[in-house]
Amino acid sequence: MPRSLDGLVLAPVADQAPGQVGTRTRFTYHEKDGEIWAEYAGGDVVxxxxxxxxxxxxxxxxxxxxxxxxxxxxxxxVSTVVELPDGRVRLDETWEWESQDGSGTSVVEQLTEHAP
Known part of the structure; x- marks a missing residue:
């Protein structure tokens, strides 16, 4: 299994449509015993x-x-966890809104310690 996501901070590599996550959004992931959860904020997301x-x-x-x-x-x-050559983690995501129309794909990558 690829490494744990626990404690990692990830950000989208590109902006989505207005009102959605974007490059200023930060996700802080947690993982334990097959469960994952995260808090996120930034950009168009409070x-x-x-x-x-x-x-x-x-x-x-x-x-x-x-x-x-x-x-x-x-x-x-639904996301696929990929370990990048430099050791960081990338998530290749396929998503669909349930509360409104729309679906798509996105990529989020682990930030380096020096990234804002």
Whole structure:
């Protein structure tokens, strides 16, 4: 199994549509006994949470987030954990909104200790 996500901070490598996560969003992951969860915020997201499970290199989770206008949105995501050549972790994500129309793919990568 690839290394644990516990305590890692990840960020998207590209912006999504307005009102969604973007390069200024930071995810702090936690992992224990096949469970994963994270808090996230930044950019167009005031506060977000995700919770789900991990099986090998596959994550399956639901997410919910609060936007600056006070609205909330939620969805489902399946991610593949990839270890990069430099030792950092990347998540290749396929997501779909459940509270609104829309779906897509995204990539988040572990930040180095020197990244903002």
């Amino acid at each position: 506060r977000g949470h995700l919770v789900g499970t991990r099986d090998g290199d596959r994550l399956d989770f639901r997410y919910v987030q609060l936007k600056p206008d006070g609205t909330t949105s939620s969805g489902h995501c």
